[in-house]
Amino acid sequence: MKNYLDLNALQMDALREISNIGAGNAATSLSLMLNRKIDMAVPKVNISTFAEAVEIMGGAESEVAGGYMVVKGETPMGILFLISKDQLEYFLNMLFGTSNVTTNYEFNEIQSSAFLEVVNILAGSYLNALAAFTHCVFMPSVPALAVDMAGALLGEVLQRIGEVSDYTLVIENIFFEEEKQLKGHFLFLPEPKTLEILLNALGVL
Amino acid sequence: MAIESVKVGIADFKIAYAPNNIITVGLGSCVGVCLWDSFSKIGGMAHIMLPSSSQARAVLNKKKYADSCIALLINEMCKYGINKKRLVAKLAGGARMFNFPGSNDIMQIGKRNIDAVKDVLNANGIQIVATDVGGSFGRTIELYTEDGRLLIKTINKGVKFI
Numbered sequence: 001m002k003n004y005l006d007l008n009a010l011q012m013d014a015l016r017e018i019s020n021i022g023a024g025n026a027a028t029s030l031s032l033m034l035n036r037k038i039d040m041a042v043p044k045v046n047i048s049t050f051a052e053a054v055e056i057m058g059g060a061e062s063e064v065a066g067g068y069m070v071v072k073g074e075t076p077m078g079i080l081f082l083i084s085k086d087q088l089e090y091f092l093n094m095l096f097g098t099s100n101v102t103t104n105y106e107f108n109e110i111q112s113s114a115f116l117e118v119v120n121i122l123a124g125s126y127l128n129a130l131a132a133f134t135h136c137v138f139m140p141s142v143p144a145l146a147v148d149m150a151g152a153l154l155g156e157v158l159q160r161i162g163e164v165s166d167y168t169l170v171i172e173n174i175f176f177e178e179e180k181q182l183k184g185h186f187l188f189l190p191e192p193k194t195l196e197i198l199l200n201a202l203g204v205l
Numbered sequence: 206m207a208i209e210s211v212k213v214g215i216a217d218f219k220i221a222y223a224p225n226n227i228i229t230v231g232l233g234s235c236v237g238v239c240l241w242d243s244f245s246k247i248g249g250m251a252h253i254m255l256p257s258s259s260q261a262r263a264v265l266n267k268k269k270y271a272d273s274c275i276a277l278l279i280n281e282m283c284k285y286g287i288n289k290k291r292l293v294a295k296l297a298g299g300a301r302m303f304n305f306p307g308s309n310d311i312m313q314i315g316k317r318n319i320d321a322v323k324d325v326l327n328a329n330g331i332q333i334v335a336t337d338v339g340g341s342f343g344r345t346i347e348l349y350t351e352d353g354r355l356l357i358k359t360i361n362k363g364v365k366f367i
Binding site: 051059146149151152155162163 | 214215216217230231232233234235254255265266269300301302303304305306314315341342343344345360361
């Protein structure tokens, strides 16, 4: 697997399926943590140019908060959790069980560590499910936080992929919290090398 | 005549002439390189992702890299009849969006991008007249080909011209 463009329909389905299981695991963890019902959409498997990928949040200039984790070693990949900035206050209130958190769109220390903890839990649950299928060991970094234009955040994440490819594979899982239609975008970006390992483990290489 | 804004995507470049502008949105650790010729009022802008094509394992799109992209941009601008000696450059971007605990500066892609861009411009004898680089915030930039000003928009750090 040298190129994302070589993926066939069966392989895309397999990726969608493991992603569905990973995201299901992550949604359950989030639901337990928040004590709320969390739904999720069917994962989208997108192969696109970098220019298309930075538009994923509705435009490169959309303001978002993002937690980013890198998995290095044998299975390089990026994991990015994005939430639209206008939903940030509601999200933080939900996390802290309060109704009056205001951020002025600048995280304080407790807010950022809480946000990153959510990213940790989501990624951990997601990768656990993947590990169970593939018997791979994933070693994610600690997450890092940024609040800015979506294009700026995604651009940095895509640079790692850009070293080896002109296209990117983004597996997009969307989590919903029903009450306020809160949307969290959990993006999984396996590098070509990792893709080969995943597909091999799933028996569809 | 209405002014048009030509949009440059990531890993690409575009050329425009007065009165039209060139814009690129959401520069993080990528670098926006603007070249401008005051005489013909032709400008070019590149949205560069990575420092060097020489270390790349797969060089497919040459517009990803500082060295190959700037060379292509200069070449393309020369086809419009501009004199390379008149070109001046302005740079923006090269930030660090995600600050991982324990990561060091040497590995920082934004900084490596800026250094690579400066090297390529110097090697081509193109003077860098203004920069707004580094930091940890995103930038949207717009080059006014009429007078060579570069508008820099950020979310929390205001708006300015360089």
